[in-house]
Structures are given as structure tokens and as C-alpha cells.
Amino acid sequence: MSVIYDRVALIGLGLIASSMFWAMKRDGLAGEVTGYAPSAATRDTAREIGLCDRICDDILDAVEGADLVVLCVPVGVMGTVAEQIAPALKPGATVTDVGSVKRAVIESVGPHLPEGVHFVPGHPLAGTEHSGPRSGFAELFENRWHLLVPVENSDAGAVARLRALWEAMGANVDEMEADHHDLVLAVTSHAPHLIAYTMVGVADDLRRVTDSEVIKYSAAGFRDFTRIAASDPTMWRDVFLSNREATLEILGRFTEELFVLQRAIREGDGEHLHDYFTRTRAIRRSIIEAGQDTDAPDFGRGGGKKA
């Protein structure tokens, strides 16, 4: 493929930024990619593993002359970072981000950007429970969704070019309004993460069941929760604090529904339980048909299905 941006700056060098670099490098989508992380240890690691063409110790050096600046820092510090880089931004450059919350990012980043710089917020729906500069891989975005959330007056050409980059990295791109994005993600990602964190914490607290038992006998259910609950603590703290209302709304509905199911268990209402579980099973089938997960029978453990 051909170069989409001559100069790209990655600010923050975790899972998403490192995956973007390897994907852009593999397909020659960017001329030069600079990188910056606030931690010197992270920058050292990046240099050691060849992450980015050039790692800068000064954030302004990384941004200077960039056609595309990608903010890959936790949502809670996006505003501060935007304020820092504003003086070095090239006129005509595009600034985007990869934060899991969009309204809060738009409100904290937008006001700092100078006129003539295009702001096109985004959110790749891709991740693993790993974080840091070593966790990235070029295939992370393949067949995953990337949501672009253009703001008022987003330049159509800048949006189209950014879309082209994400598509070239393997993603399917959709556009969505910021508040709707935050509600959809509260349902599909933020509330499930908080629930998983909670359940794993409860298991750890329980005195009559030892940690070693929980760990040894983590059958399918709990094992999947621990994977979710192993995600980056700083990132998730910021997600919950900056998508507060939508997350609390969904958690409220969740608790209401959970109480109804708890009562069905207490009262021995097997029909209610069976109907509910039958309905949720159908949703899973739709997700597999939509290609968002595999139907592998062994959870990727490598056991083959009988031929």
C-alpha cells in the first residue's frame, strides 16, 4: 500500500500505539513515525524493541511537523496533553485519539487545538488485557471496528484520510455521534468491565474459599472474568470517571435485572430462568454470525474437534 501520512506522531506508547506502529510499518502507511511517552523507562523500552522510527524525549519534538498526531494516553490526561502539544502543531495537521470515551475527550481536548488543525476523535474497538509498549502486534485491528466521532465542522477531507488509515490497518470504520458512542460503549464494554472487576474482587475477599482454590478451579465462567479484569487499571479508572452517567445508568438497569433473577432463584421459578437463558443464548448466536468472534469449541486452547 502507499503512504497515507508523511509524518505520524504517537503520543503514549501502550498497546494501541505500538499496534498502530507495527501495522503502519508492515504496510508502509506512514513515512516517519515519531513516538513519545512521559515515562523514560517506556521510551527506553521502545528504543530497545525498535518501536517507532524515532523516539523523542521532548513531546514537542515528537509532534513538530507531524501530519497526524494520535493521542494514545489515558482519557483523564488527554486535555493536559493537548494543551502541551498545541504550540507545536502544524497548520493543517489532524489530531485524533483512541480513547474509550468520546464526549469527555472532545470537551477536554477540543478547546486547546489551534484553528487550522483538524480534530477527528476516534475509538478502536480492539484490545487485549495486556498493556505497555511490548504488548502491541500488527494484527490487532484486523476485522475490528474503529469508530470515528467527527466533531462539528470536522473537515471532510481530514476524516476521509483518517478513515483510509484505519481501513488500511485492517479495521472496519463507522461514524457515530459522541453521546451515542458513550452509551453504546457503556453497554458493550464499560459496564461489563466493572462487573468483571467486581466479581474477581469478591472471589478474592471470600475467606472460606482460598485464593488458591479460586485460581485452581477457575472454570470457564470465572476465567473469562479474570481476563477482562486484568485490563490496565489507569485506563479503566479514567473510563469510568469520564463516562460516569452512562455507566451508572447501565449498572442501575443491570442491578434491577439481577435482583429479578435472584428472586426467581429464591422462589424456585425455573421457567423464568429458562426463558431468560434461552433469550441470551440467541444473542450470542447473532454475534458469531456477525463475525465478531469465533465459534471455536475449546476457547482457543488448541484442542481439535473430532473430525
Place this chain on the structure above:
Amino acid sequence: MSVIYDRVALIGLGLIASSMFWAMKRDGLAGEVTGYAPSAATRDTAREIGLCDRICDDILDAVEGADLVVLCVPVGVMGTVAEQIAPALKPGATVTDVGSVKRAVIESVGPHLPEGVHFVPGHPLAGTEHSGPRSGFAELFENRWHLLVPVENSDAGAVARLRALWEAMGANVDEMEADHHDLVLAVTSHAPHLIAYTMVGVADDLRRVTDSEVIKYSAAGFRDFTRIAASDPTMWRDVFLSNREATLEILGRFTEELFVLQRAIREGDGEHLHDYFTRTRAIRRSIIEAGQDTDAPDFGRGGGKKA
């Protein structure tokens, strides 16, 4: 390996029974394996795919002469099935089960078994979200735990022989007391399943977010929940109804903890959230170290990690 039981009868032909058959067949662990399922359609499918050496239309024919009878039916009907097969059980035979709850099974099955028949309840901590006679595969139990829950006066020789069978099928075997088993499983499996079912149901209910959006954008968190929530509705109804007290206790603690985290979000207490998430992350690390899951960075999607 050599034959451990000359004649094995599998009652109920779902995921566990079919996986047991393929595992026993592969390694020659049983002389003849008979099978019975209450549904004629299931028996037809079993015959069609070569599941079991002989499928019987009469449950008594399947059990007659068997050295080992494995009850692989939902927990709620174990007692009825035990009552049915009791007259055909061979003196000296062992009866076991694979139910996810142990106290209720012991209380419903035990009283029906004639003297001279050994009862050794069990529970393989292995499964997928698939069910039915076509869902089994020989590797299901490899490196998974199988919990044996011997009852008072369980014959030591019968327990050792059943242990040998499970170990030969690849499982690690532990012994546990029934009530403790039910509490441990409430934490590691039953409560997480109910929570996943609930969250998937909430997503389906929400009017402002369409089903198609939920399905398209099911990022990692929600996708794992739908996998859990796709498990067999009848099996899970019976699990919750027959492990009622332990499940409700754990759900009560879960709700309490969830409310504390919700308040931290509402009040903007980022430190509490960050500390909590850091603690749960450590638990995940322990599970990987204990070998109960892989550390694959791409959730088994097949994407390779950068070399």
C-alpha cells in the same frame, strides 16, 4: 493404555458424555460403551455420528451389566433417573455423575441406589458454551480439574478406579467435600454465569441501543459475557435452583461490592477504583501461572504476535 472398565454406560448424551466417549475410545479405556438419552432425536444423532458402541432405546438395557454408570443429565432430573435405573444396576458397579452441584445430587441420587453399588459423585471443571451430542471432543478434559466428591462409606477401591479413568482422559483429579464444592463453584462458576446472563439480557432490553449495535460493537468485555451466557439453559436453570443458597450468598456479596464501586464512580474516587483494579489484575496473573488459561494476546483469534 489399558481398559479400566469393561462396560461403561453413559446416561444423557450431551457435551460431557460425548467428550467422555471420544476420550475413552481414543485411549481404549473402556471395553464397551453404551449410551442412552431420553430424546429419540438425540439417540438418532448419536447413532449417526458413531457416538457410543451401542445406543439403547431403553435406559435399563444401557445400564444392565455396566461396571460404571455415568449420569450426564441435568442436575434437576438426576434423582428420577437414579430411581429408574436402580433395578438394573449390577452389584459391585460404580455410579458417578458429572453434575455442577454436589450436595443436591447426593441427596437426590443416593437414597435410590441399592446396597452393593458404589456411589462416587464427581464434577469435571470443563465445558464450552456448546451442548448436545455433536459438541463433544476427546481433548475436553485435558489439563482440566475433575473434582471427586466421595460420600460417607465410598469404597476406596471404587474411588481409585474412577480417579484412574479421569486421569487417563487427561484430567487432574482432586477430592473435595460436597458443601465446600458447592461454595467454591458458586464463586468460580455459578455466580459469574448468572451475572453474564444478566448483563447480556440488559443489553438486549435497552431501547436506545439497537441489538445490531450491541452485536456489531461487542468489544472484548461484552463478547466474553455472551459466550458464557450462551451455555445450556436447562443445565443452568437446574444449577441455580439446586445450589440456591451458595449462589444467593455470593450474589449478595457481589451486589454489595458493586454498590461500593458505583459510589466511587459517582463521587469521582479514582484512587479507590485504581487500587481495586490493580488487585484484580494480580489474580489474573496467578491464574495464568497456575496453567488454567493461556496468555495469548489476541483471544485466540489467530493473529500472531510480532516476533
